[in-house]
Amino acid sequence: MANESSLFGLDLKIDQEAITGVIKQMVNAGIVQALDEKNNIASSIVNQVLSMKVDDEGKVSSYSSYNKYTLLEYYVKQMIKDEAVNVIKEVMEEKREDIRGMIKREMSKKATIDSFYKAFLSGVVDSIDSTYRTTINVSVNKKEERY
Numbered sequence: 001m002a003n004e005s006s007l008f009g010l011d012l013k014i015d016q017e018a019i020t021g022v023i024k025q026m027v028n029a030g031i032v033q034a035l036d037e038k039n040n041i042a043s044s045i046v047n048q049v050l051s052m053k054v055d056d057e058g059k060v061s062s063y064s065s066y067n068k069y070t071l072l073e074y075y076v077k078q079m080i081k082d083e084a085v086n087v088i089k090e091v092m093e094e095k096r097e098d099i100r101g102m103i104k105r106e107m108s109k110k111a112t113i114d115s116f117y118k119a120f121l122s123g124v125v126d127s128i129d130s131t132y133r134t135t136i137n138v139s140v141n142k143k144e145e146r147y
Contacts (some may be wrong), residue, residue, distance in 0.1 A: 053067035054060055058074045061067050069077070092099070106112055126137070 011078045048071060050072040052060065053064075054069055054071050054074050055066040056068070058078070059069070127136075
């Protein structure tokens with residue numbers, strides 16, 4: 001029987017380290033290629049999602065004419081709007097006492113008080129003259145935070 005390391009009587013001595021190095025290079029190249037393809041696919045999906053047209057509420061409407069914005073535009077617009085609201089709240093809080101003083105000064109002017117009373121009394125008198133039953137309710141509601 002011929003030597004097990006020979007093929008057709010030829011002795012092929014191959015360095016195992018060289019084979020291992022070549023195989024590692026081939027595997028690494030395959031992995032890099034697969035990752036590049038996955039990155040391209042992922043990038044394409046992300047691009048499609050961000051380019052998707054949505055309506056004013058960030059939803060895809062069944063009426064295509066309502067889908068005016070890309071999803072990216074919608075969220076950037078929302079972020080800017082939210083930050084604007086936060087800045088306005090912050091400035092209003094800083095200026096709260098000044099604004100309160102301005103409102104008190106305006107409300108204490110005789111012309112303002114007179115016009116308020118005239119409007120209130122006119123509404124009451126008009127509702128009493130109505131053929132419908134007049135009901136006047138006065139209630140105080142908890143202050144709601146608005147922006």
